[in-house]
Amino acid sequence: MKNLLGLLCLLIASSQVLAQANDRGEVYAPVPALVRGVVNGAPPSDAIILFDGTHLDAWNRTADDTAARWLIEDGAITVQRGAGTIKTKQSFGDIQLHIEWRPSDIIQGRGQGRGNSGVFLHSLYEVQVLDSWENETYVNGQAGSIYKQQAPLVNASKPPGQWQSFDIIFKAPVFNETGVLAAPAYVTVLQNGVLVLNHFEILGATFTETPEYTSRCGPYSQEERIQDCSGKMPITLQDHGQSVSFRNIWVREL
Numbered sequence: 001m002k003n004l005l006g007l008l009c010l011l012i013a014s015s016q017v018l019a020q021a022n023d024r025g026e027v028y029a030p031v032p033a034l035v036r037g038v039v040n041g042a043p044p045s046d047a048i049i050l051f052d053g054t055h056l057d058a059w060n061r062t063a064d065d066t067a068a069r070w071l072i073e074d075g076a077i078t079v080q081r082g083a084g085t086i087k088t089k090q091s092f093g094d095i096q097l098h099i100e101w102r103p104s105d106i107i108q109g110r111g112q113g114r115g116n117s118g119v120f121l122h123s124l125y126e127v128q129v130l131d132s133w134e135n136e137t138y139v140n141g142q143a144g145s146i147y148k149q150q151a152p153l154v155n156a157s158k159p160p161g162q163w164q165s166f167d168i169i170f171k172a173p174v175f176n177e178t179g180v181l182a183a184p185a186y187v188t189v190l191q192n193g194v195l196v197l198n199h200f201e202i203l204g205a206t207f208t209e210t211p212e213y214t215s216r217c218g219p220y221s222q223e224e225r226i227q228d229c230s231g232k233m234p235i236t237l238q239d240h241g242q243s244v245s246f247r248n249i250w251v252r253e254l
Helices: 001-023 222-228
Strands: 048-051 059-061 071-073 076-078 087-088 095-103 117-121 125-128 164-171 181-183 188-193 194-201 244-253
Touching: 095 117, 117 164, 125 164, 125 188
Parallel strands: none
Antiparallel strands: 048 244, 059 087, 071 076, 076 244, 095 164, 095 244, 117 125, 164 188, 188 194
16 A cells, blocks of 8 residues: 555656646647748738738828828839828737838938938837938938937948838837836837847837827726727838838738
8 A cells, every 4th residue: 555655646746747847848739820921022921911012091191191192103102292101090019010112213312311211110119211321320310220219230221222121020118007108119120131120129209309108098088098008009101201112011910
């Protein structure tokens, strides 16, 4: 009997050790969803298409929520000076964003006046678009920077007139129910396949006098709190008055 109890204790102990080992090692559930990756430039199978070269149905003007009026030609959209900045109709939180862009091959102006636009995450945090090929400007304002917050690790820009790409991983900021910042936003950016921002902690909105986070969570109606505390906001593309084109825009919600 004593030997039987000893064997039973040994089996129980072994099963506990095995369970702990499984907790630390092999895991079988939940099974990740099957997603087809990028094939010949086509977006992943779970991507939300924001621009496929044919229409701007996913976008509105930021000024008045009317239809976006940028020029569509040869599978690309081009900033129409004075047509205004545009934003996605859909709002997003944590995302993987792919966007391709091209400054005009006609070199006009210099510094911030040459091929200037921007990709605004949450409509607040700008990843700078600029013709940064042999174009001197402040480094935290060149292509691939978080505007006036963080310079890119390297200048990965191509000559004007060539298509370039951003692949952006964005972790949205988190606010508590009273609107106090609980966790800042983070961003990782690859420009033309080169890492230019590595999990940078965004300091706040890029067009306030000093970077700061603001939220309307808290002393508002329940409907407003649901909208403003959802952690989701549109993506914005800037009309800076210069000729910049975009194509193949898609996003994956994380």
